[in-house]
Structure formats: C-alpha cells, structure tokens
Amino acid sequence: MPMFKPAKQNRIFEDVVEQIQDAILSGQVKPGETLPSERELREVFKVSRGTIREALRVLEQKGLIEIKLGVGGGAIVKEASVDVLAESLDLLIRHRKVSMEHLAEFRIGVEGDIVAMAVERATPQDIEELERITKMAQSYCDKGPDYVRQFLEADMQFHLTLSRITKNPMYDAIGRIIHENILSYYKDFIERKGIKLKENCDDLARLVAAMKAKRPEEARTVLKEHITRYASIFEEKKDQ
Amino acid sequence: MPMFKPAKQNRIFEDVVEQIQDAILSGQVKPGETLPSERELREVFKVSRGTIREALRVLEQKGLIEIKLGVGGGAIVKEASVDVLAESLDLLIRHRKVSMEHLAEFRIGVEGDIVAMAVERATPQDIEELERITKMAQSYCDKGPDYVRQFLEADMQFHLTLSRITKNPMYDAIGRIIHENILSYYKDFIERKGIKLKENCDDLARLVAAMKAKRPEEARTVLKEHITRYASIFEEKKDQ
DNA sequence: AAATTAGAATGGTAAGACCATCAATATGAG
DNA sequence: CTCATATTGATGGTCTTACCATTCTAATTT
Numbered sequence: 001m002p003m004f005k006p007a008k009q010n011r012i013f014e015d016v017v018e019q020i021q022d023a024i025l026s027g028q029v030k031p032g033e034t035l036p037s038e039r040e041l042r043e044v045f046k047v048s049r050g051t052i053r054e055a056l057r058v059l060e061q062k063g064l065i066e067i068k069l070g071v072g073g074g075a076i077v078k079e080a081s082v083d084v085l086a087e088s089l090d091l092l093i094r095h096r097k098v099s100m101e102h103l104a105e106f107r108i109g110v111e112g113d114i115v116a117m118a119v120e121r122a123t124p125q126d127i128e129e130l131e132r133i134t135k136m137a138q139s140y141c142d143k144g145p146d147y148v149r150q151f152l153e154a155d156m157q158f159h160l161t162l163s164r165i166t167k168n169p170m171y172d173a174i175g176r177i178i179h180e181n182i183l184s185y186y187k188d189f190i191e192r193k194g195i196k197l198k199e200n201c202d203d204l205a206r207l208v209a210a211m212k213a214k215r216p217e218e219a220r221t222v223l224k225e226h227i228t229r230y231a232s233i234f235e236e237k238k239d240q
Numbered sequence: 241m242p243m244f245k246p247a248k249q250n251r252i253f254e255d256v257v258e259q260i261q262d263a264i265l266s267g268q269v270k271p272g273e274t275l276p277s278e279r280e281l282r283e284v285f286k287v288s289r290g291t292i293r294e295a296l297r298v299l300e301q302k303g304l305i306e307i308k309l310g311v312g313g314g315a316i317v318k319e320a321s322v323d324v325l326a327e328s329l330d331l332l333i334r335h336r337k338v339s340m341e342h343l344a345e346f347r348i349g350v351e352g353d354i355v356a357m358a359v360e361r362a363t364p365q366d367i368e369e370l371e372r373i374t375k376m377a378q379s380y381c382d383k384g385p386d387y388v389r390q391f392l393e394a395d396m397q398f399h400l401t402l403s404r405i406t407k408n409p410m411y412d413a414i415g416r417i418i419h420e421n422i423l424s425y426y427k428d429f430i431e432r433k434g435i436k437l438k439e440n441c442d443d444l445a446r447l448v449a450a451m452k453a454k455r456p457e458e459a460r461t462v463l464k465e466h467i468t469r470y471a472s473i474f475e476e477k478k479d480q
Numbered sequence: 481a482a483a484t485t486a487g488a489a490t491g492g493t494a495a496g497a498c499c500a501t502c503a504a505t506a507t508g509a510g
Numbered sequence: 511c512t513c514a515t516a517t518t519g520a521t522g523g524t525c526t527t528a529c530c531a532t533t534c535t536a537a538t539t540t
Contacts, residue, residue, distance in 0.1 A: 062328075
C-alpha cells in the first residue's frame with residue numbers, strides 16, 4: 001500500500017505545514033479567514049520566522065492559502081479550486097513531454113464523454129449559451145482568415161462551456177488542461193498553415209443540433225470528427 | 241485569453257522558481273542531476289539564501305526536485321511523477337469540492353475509453369497478464385472476507401494494467417490518480433459494510449473474455465457495471 | 481584490512497535588521 | 511463640512527550572519 005510519505009522528521013517547517021493544513025481541512029479556520037501574522041505564528045510555534053515562511057510557501061503552492069500584502073494582509077485561507085490539479089497535470093505533461101498525438105487521443109475520449117453527458121444535462125440556458133458562442137464563431141469564420149485567432153478562442157470557449165455543463169469538477173479541470181496545452185500549439189502554426197474554418201464552424205453547429213435533438217452518440221461522432229480535423233493539421237505539419 | 245498568472249513582480253523567489261523550473265522542463269538539467277548548492281545559487285541569482293530556500297520549497301512542492309542532506313546532497317531534479325497530481329486531487333476531495341460520485345462518474349467515462357482502447361491494443365502477453373491478475377483476485381475471493389484488502393489490491397492492479405496497455409501516458413497517469421484516491425476510501429469502510437466479492441470477481445473474468453473476443457462495447461458495458469457496483473457501496477454508506 | 485575518527489560540504493534553523501506595501505487615521509485645503 | 515493629501519503602523523519581502531545537524535570522504539588508528 002503506497003500513499004505514505006517519508007517520515008523525514010528533520011524539517012520543522014513540515015510539521016508547521018501539517019498542523020496548519022489540518023486546521024484548514026478540519027474547518028477550524030475557514031476560507032476567507034486570515035491566519036495570524038508571520039510574527040505571531042513565530043511565537044505560537046516557537047520557531048524562527050524563516051521557518052514559518054517556508055511553511056507558508058508550501059501551503060501557498062498547495063493552493064490552501066494566498067498571501068496579501070500590507071496592513072490587514074497575511075495568509076488568507078483559500079477556497080479549494082481545481083487550479084492546483086490543473087497546474088500539476090500541466091507540469092506532468094510538459095515534464096514527460098507528452099506528444100500531441102497522445103493528447104489528441106486523450107482529448108477525443110474525454111471530450112466524447114463530456115459531450116455525451118452534456119447532451120443529457122444541458123439546460124435550455126446552456127443550449128442558448130452554446131448557440132451564442134457558435135454564432136460568434138460563425139461571424140469570425142465569415143470575416144476570413146484574419147480572424148483565425150478569434151475563431152479559435154470562440155472554439156475553446158465552446159468546449160469549456162461543454163465541460164462546465166457536466167457539472168462535474170473533474171471534467172471541468174481536465175477540459176481546461178487539455179485546451180491550455182493544445183491551443184498554444186495550435187495557434188503557432190495555424191497561422192502558417194491555415195485552417196479549414198468553414199468545416200470547423202459547421203461542426204459546432206452540427207454539435208449543437210445533435211444536442212438539441214438529444215442524440216448523444218451523434219454528438220460524440222461529430223466531436224470526434226471535429227477533433228480529428230484539428231489534429232490532421234498536425235499530421236501535415238510533422239512532414240515538413 | 242485567460243490562463244495568465246498575476247504579474248506579482250514583488251516576490252523575487254518566484255522569479256527564481258520560474259528560472260529553475262524552465263531549466264528543468266526544457267531539459268537543461270535532467271532528472272537525477274543536482275542543482276548547485278544553496279550558497280552557490282545565492283551567488284548566481286544575487287539574492288539571499290533565505291530567498292533561494294523559499295524558491296526551493298515551492299519547486300519541491302511542485303514535485304520537480306527533492307532535497308538530500310549532507311555532503312554531495314542538495315536539490316536533485318526528480319523524474320516526473322503523478323504524486324503531486326494525486327495529492328492535489330486528494331485535497332479537492334477532502335475539501336469536498338469533488339465527491340465520490342463525481343469521481344465514479346469520471347472513472348466510468350475514462351476507464352470506458354481505456355478498456356475500449358485496450359481491446360484493440362492488447363498483446364497476447366497483456367492478456368496473459370490480465371488473466372494472471374484475475375486468477376489471483378479469484379483466489380482471494382474464494383478465501384473469503386478476510387482477504388478483501390488483497391482482492392482490492394488485485395482489482396486495482398487489473399485496472400492499472402489496462403491503463404498501461406493503452407500506451408498513452410495521459411491515460412496511464414489519470415488511471416493511477418483515480419485509483420490511488422479511490423482505494424484509500426474504499427478500504428476504510430468496505431471492512432465495515434462488506435462487499436459482494438463474487439460479482440466483482442466475475443466482472444473481471446467477463447472483462448477479459450470480452451477483450452479476447454475483441455468486443456470493445458461489451459467490455460465497456462461490463463466495466464460500467466463493475467464500477468457502478470463499487471460506487472453503490474457509497475450510496476448505502478451515505479445514508480447512515 | 482577493517483574499524484574508527486576527523487574534516488568539510490551541505491541543508492536546517494535561528495535572530496535581528498531594514499525595506500515595500502497598504503489600510504486606517506490624521507491632517508490640511510477648498 | 512467635504513474631499514484630497516500626508517502620516518503612521520502593521521504586515522509581508524528580503525538580506526545578513528551565525529550556528530547546528532547530517533552525511534560523505536578521507537585520514538587515522540587498531
């Protein structure tokens with residue numbers, strides 16, 4: 001059974017981290033509340049200020065607190081968010097040098113699940129939102145190749161909205177990471193290679209149509225084509 | 241375009257973090273190599289040792305380095321690992337931002353994709369491995385309720401093997417963090433509530449059979465039932 | 481040759497000082 | 511009186527210096 005941490009008992013600041021983290025997770029201090037100042041914490045824990053600060057850096061990186069400057073500032077307990085999850089996944093992708101092919105494959109799977117789920121959970125307001133974004137994308141599409149970036153932004157918004165419709169924070173986080181990592185690549189050479197704007201734009205419209213008709217499998221298929229079309233640009237690129 | 245970080249230009253240590261992180265991610269320093277000592281880094285960056293140390297705490301928490309004591313020790317660049325990812329998910333769960341229902345739903349989607357993919361990519365050796373694990377699980381199952389923990393371990397091994405068969409590092413990573421987080425919860429109260437070992441065991445056998453017959457959709461269905469059975473234990477638990 | 485000891489490099493902690501920021505308050509101008 | 515401005519003090523950010531704890535290396539001893 002893994003999931004134990006090495007019992008490095010040297011390192012006082014880790015003990016401080018643990019105590020403060022427990023206080024936060026157990027609800028003894030609630031989001032929005034401020035921890036005592038560094039100088040007060042120094043008294044409480046009977047350690048030096050440097051040690052306190054190292055502990056605060058760890059807690060900050062864990063996303064448990066954030067620091068505000070000036071009078072009345074200090075370490076404020078944060079609401080938990082998927083940001084840290086997103087950041088660590090991002091680091092993993094970059095550190096492991098995950099290829100675009102693997103990312104695209106992963107994306108097809110996950111976003112397929114997302115869209116199938118979204119079909120069932122979308123409220124009329126959600127559909128409206130998606131149609132609004134689609135219209136916007138359409139207008140950028142009509143304006144021609146100078147508006148590729150704006151189109152891509154709208155496209156990303158569309159997908160992120162789908163993630164949100166699932167009401168599942170896991171999909172919310174994963175959806176964001178996928179796009180953060182993919183979009184940056186796309187933007188680079190889409191301007192060089194061009195992109196078939198019209199087809200991509202039609203994809204969105206077809207997707208919304210499938211959703212309105214409550215046909216999850218059709219939506220999944222359209223999405224897969226959509227993503228594959230995107231990824232195909234990479235195929236061409238790889239040859240050069 | 242979102243996903244910018246606040247440009248807090250105060251905070252020198254963040255600049256240090258960024259520079260070292262870039263060096264690691266770009267491969268200028270490779271896993272296993274040691275960064276210069278704190279006292280040397282102090283010279284390089286022209287900052288105090290305390291500032292260097294705060295930067296190292298952040299990098300350590302990000303999972304990019306680990307610290308070794310004594311002569312020849314220092315900050316060693318780590319191999320990318322899913323540990324931080326798993327920890328951040330754990331924090332979200334404990335903060336109640338992600339529920340077991342969310343996780344189970346996510347798991348059904350992702351592992352469904354995994355198993356469908358595994359059907360197509362599994363080598364004869366992979367199938368053998370899965371059968372070996374299934375046999376082991378079966379034996380624990382036969383030994384009765386005292387071997388629930390071992391059965392759960394085997395079950396997890398089964399799923400992790402599936403993830404690996406995809407040969408896609410994204411699925412590998414996501415599969416692992418899901419199970420690392422789920423298993424610890426299950427173990428807790430499965431011993432109190434009991435579990436229908438036989439059905440779960442049969443699931444594995446049926447899954448392998450579907451894979452050998454190259455029927456991805458059947459495999460997907462079996463898997464969904466399997467996970468749903470697991471998750472149902474939580475449903476009961478919630479009422480008490 | 482093996483065991484022991486000493487040395488040195490390195491991270492861990494402490495204490496004290498000063499600067500930068502920012503909210504609350506006091507002060508001044510209109 | 512009202513609004514703008516200046517002052518003040520609490521707080522985080524950084525620097526310096528010092529010493530301790532750990533651990534590898536090598537010299538010393540047995």
